Amino acid sequence: MRKMLLKLVLLCLWHLVASHAFITTYTEINGHAIEGIPEISSVAALDGRQIDYYDSEIKMLIPRQDWMKEFISGDRFKEYTEIRERVQQTNKINITVLMQQFNQTHGVHTYQRMYGCEWDNETGYSRGFDQHGYDGQDFILLDMNELRYFTPVQQGVITMYKWNNNRAQLELLRQYYQHECVNWLQHFLKLRKVDLERAPEVSLLQKGPSSPVVCHATSFYPSEVTITWLKNGQEHHEDVDLGEVLPNEDGTFQKTSSLNIPPDEWEKNQFVCEVQHQGRTFRKTVDEIKNNTKSVHCCGFIEAVIRLVLSVLVGVATVIILVYDITSY
Structure with missing residues (x-):
């Protein structure tokens, strides 16, 4: 089998x-x-x-x-x-x-x-x-x-x-x-x-001050999505860990992109997570980081x-x- x-x-x-x-x-x-x-x-x-x-x-x-x-x-x-x-x-x-x-x-x-x-x-x-x-x-x-x-x-x-x-x-x-x-x-x-189109729900999550900041886009459909970090208005690709597109149980999708930089970098620069989906753009700034006490994981895929x-x-x-x-x- x-x-x-x-x-x-x-x-x-x-x-x-x-x-x-x-x-x-x-x-x-x-x-x-x-x-x-x-x-x-x-x-x-x-x-x-x-x-x-x-x-x-x-x-x-x-x-x-x-x-x-x-x-x-x-x-x-x-x-x-x-x-x-x-x-x-x-x-x-x-x-x-x-x-x-x-x-x-x-x-x-x-x-x-x-x-x-x-x-x-x-x-x-x-x-x-x-x-x-x-x-x-x-x-x-x-x-x-x-x-x-x-x-x-x-x-x-x-x-x-x-x-x-x-x-x-x-x-x-x-x-x-x-x-x-x-x-x-x-x-x-x-x-x-x-169900053919659902806009992503975008959040910035961080376990602690020294932990990576995770840009988490979820509940979107179809699966094509782009997540980009901007540093002072310019694309930033260093210290970025981009995850795969994973399915949620309800048929929508999720994707993460983690930015791992020292805390002082956040103070000196302006970082923005930009999510593009179906011609629309969604942005989250450092001021919108949520303190997440649980690790961001991919259990949605495993469960599916x-x-x-x-x-x-x-x-x-x-x-x-x-x-x-x-x-x-």
């Missing part, structure tokens, strides 16, 4: 360096082998933010974002839920057959599928992906460039040949990932429009990744599911 989870985390963070990503995953655990974890679950994520959740115990598709309420009120939400129910029945068969194919008669085993698309709203570039895993290892994957499946394990060869010989299905997949998936991604972006990995362990989902019957493994 480790490889599949790592790939999901990387893809969910894809929007930090590109534009948008819509990812759906499914997880099936044979039987009720682990207490508190449902047999089948699903989760969908838009730009790294979970937007819904479904599992075989609650048997309901639950929105994870307020803006999804508009989607819930429409007819397509019912279809969205029915898809999960159909996949639940299909996955029960799939994992049973996979256990037989791997010559396994007992034990806890997991089947996962992760797929979706990426889209750059500036260039129009899009890319689809479709990956299947068993017990944490890659089982079969779709190469969108060559439009064919490949497998790293001997047990997947039969399925690989079967799916690659179905050219009509492969063409449907191409159309889905190039067009329909992107259309769904754009649809959800429109529903999420209230932990929540993401836990949701993967109990989750998987999709907008338009292309159900695979793998009984011929």
